[in-house]
Amino acid sequence: MALSAALLAAAGELTQRIHEGVVARGFEGVRPAHGFAFARLAPDGATVGDVAAHLGVTKQAASQLVEELVRKGYVERRPHPDDARARLVVLTELGWACTRAAEEAAADAVRAWAEVVGEDEMRALHARLAGIAPYGPIRPAW
Template identity: 35%
Template sequence: MPSDPPGFELPLRLFLGFRVLIDGVHAELARQGHPDLRPMHGFVFQAIGPEGTTAAELGRRLGISKQAAGKTIDSLEQLGYVERGSDPRDARRKVIRLTQRGVDSLVRSARIFDDLRARWAEALGEERLRALETDLRKVTPSEVFRLDIPGWFGGY
């Protein structure tokens, strides 16, 4: 009878599964015209949200410094994914918003994630994949979108 794998293997396998999916999304995004996007950018786009946000708030949401958020904004602005503008309610406040290119990358990534999930369902079987997803919901917090992962990993 085989022995149980060591406890440290579970988080590594979960992380490897995450990595396989994220690498797959980014490889396909690159093929579809978004070669400059990096895994953390998806967290940034989600933290910016549909209404936009400030650099300070972006930093808080991501768990990184305002300076790191500012550098990220500068980079994404140069790539055409975000733009800075004035807040209509307070002209002193600069709001970062996604451009059409940023929104396009999110729409494409959602479709690609669906395609990758379908491939996993084909490889594992739909019932087993659904059981895995159900089991992961039992042992993880209900809040799916933890945007502070960049800060948790040590920022960038």
């Protein structure tokens, strides 16, 4: 199996498992791309442009995605403290709960893998990946 195929298969499988875990924990109407947006929003919020760059899509697409998350109650738009044009998108309590659920689901999935290849190996894998693609966007499609 080619490396690219292996990477994609692993990434896809992990993404799907996390998504299933999130749904199983009772969060509805969320897609994997939302989860990656949450990851960018989590610490202190972010602008639509930040989310767009993180997901590797246009600002308009990110704006639509945020709008959807607002409708569903996962995030809210607040005025940006330093820039009157910008709006700071922050997670609501529901958004935080969903993020925690995703982290739990991810931990479960990684644990399952660690049982196959060993925990040290997983850490090594993670470290190598981080060295290879430090800050690339999380392309939701291609």
